[in-house]
Amino acid sequence: MLKTRITELFGIDRPIVQGGLMWIAKAELASAVANAGGIGFMTALSFSDPEALRAEIHKCRKMTDKPFGVNLTFLPALRIIDYPAFIDVCIEEGIKFIETAGRNPEPYMDQLKSADIKVVHKCTSVRHAIKAEKIGCDVVSIDGFEAAGHPGEDDVTSLILIPRTRDAINIPIIASGGFADGRGLVGALGLGADGMNMGTRFVATKEAPVHDNVKQVLIRHDERDTRLIMRTLRNTERVLHSKNVDKVLEIESKGNTQIEDIVPFVTGLEGKKMLEEGDLKKGVLAVGQSVGLIHDIPTCQKLLDRIMEEAEEIITSKFA
Numbered sequence: 001m002l003k004t005r006i007t008e009l010f011g012i013d014r015p016i017v018q019g020g021l022m023w024i025a026k027a028e029l030a031s032a033v034a035n036a037g038g039i040g041f042m043t044a045l046s047f048s049d050p051e052a053l054r055a056e057i058h059k060c061r062k063m064t065d066k067p068f069g070v071n072l073t074f075l076p077a078l079r080i081i082d083y084p085a086f087i088d089v090c091i092e093e094g095i096k097f098i099e100t101a102g103r104n105p106e107p108y109m110d111q112l113k114s115a116d117i118k119v120v121h122k123c124t125s126v127r128h129a130i131k132a133e134k135i136g137c138d139v140v141s142i143d144g145f146e147a148a149g150h151p152g153e154d155d156v157t158s159l160i161l162i163p164r165t166r167d168a169i170n171i172p173i174i175a176s177g178g179f180a181d182g183r184g185l186v187g188a189l190g191l192g193a194d195g196m197n198m199g200t201r202f203v204a205t206k207e208a209p210v211h212d213n214v215k216q217v218l219i220r221h222d223e224r225d226t227r228l229i230m231r232t233l234r235n236t237e238r239v240l241h242s243k244n245v246d247k248v249l250e251i252e253s254k255g256n257t258q259i260e261d262i263v264p265f266v267t268g269l270e271g272k273k274m275l276e277e278g279d280l281k282k283g284v285l286a287v288g289q290s291v292g293l294i295h296d297i298p299t300c301q302k303l304l305d306r307i308m309e310e311a312e313e314i315i316t317s318k319f320a
């Protein structure tokens, strides 16, 4: 059993977090992570409106009596999103933990703190971590360059980013980006984090509500198979290499790219179809370099058991 500031804060047994996963982090996955001793964050924007999120919170409560949270991602989006209304639903439903990402959560801090919600801000640079601590966030989740989704524009890997963040702030830190097993967990703790977040690894679990083709494709690819798109828009996204990704990169290489030029390839609705129908020719799939560490599709229970056994074995054999 590894007790850290993260396990204490969330009231969980294992310092393992499932962060926001667009269209994927729903009740099935968040409850499975919770039942396995970690904490899962359901991604609010996976739901069409705040009432749909409310229904999913109810569903998740039926599937676990352990703590879980909600992720709020602030990124450029094609639809208008009423964030305060999503937060109101979280407050009304007694959600105690919210993971924010994409942009500074400051505009919403008063609303969140009035309900005594613990805020985990996921960011990609030391300066943003310092800012998060300053505005009253309770935890920083720091995404290294390896990460799936939006790893920021600074290209600093977890190996440097975590200890740099540890030196700069006092609140607990969750290491994110590149973590998928017990070795990663020990590494994260050694670098100064209080726990680790996994994204890509959780997509390849039995409970992730995505088509089996998507899970299998993660097993077939390795750490060399991701690409960075939308760099020219300063909204960099790490995704699995595919024909669509090559098309986006070709458009971007011509210069002066506007979001409209690439929307047909990157729109979330195409990505949603891919996840549901398993047709990997549709959209793009956020994937981190940790894909190289994925070789099976376990249940969340089996995955977290294995991670903890591996971590404890390393700690006792190497440091005893």
Ligand SMILES: Cc1cc2nc3c(=O)[nH]c(=O)nc-3n(C[C@H](O)[C@H](O)[C@H](O)COP(=O)(O)O)c2cc1C
Binding pocket: 018, 019, 020, 021, 022, 024, 043, 071, 073, 100, 101, 102, 122, 143, 146, 147, 148, 149, 150, 176, 177, 178, 179, 197, 198, 199, 200, 201, 203, 285, 286, 287, 288, 289, 290
């Ligand atoms: C398919 C997928 C979708 C994601 N969607 C979101 C999201 O909506 N919001 C968010 O904050 N992070 C999102 N992420 C990022 C993860 O929460 C996490 O920070 C990242 O995956 C960590 O890197 P890893 O993949 O190496 O574990 C997504 C990741 C993946 C793989």
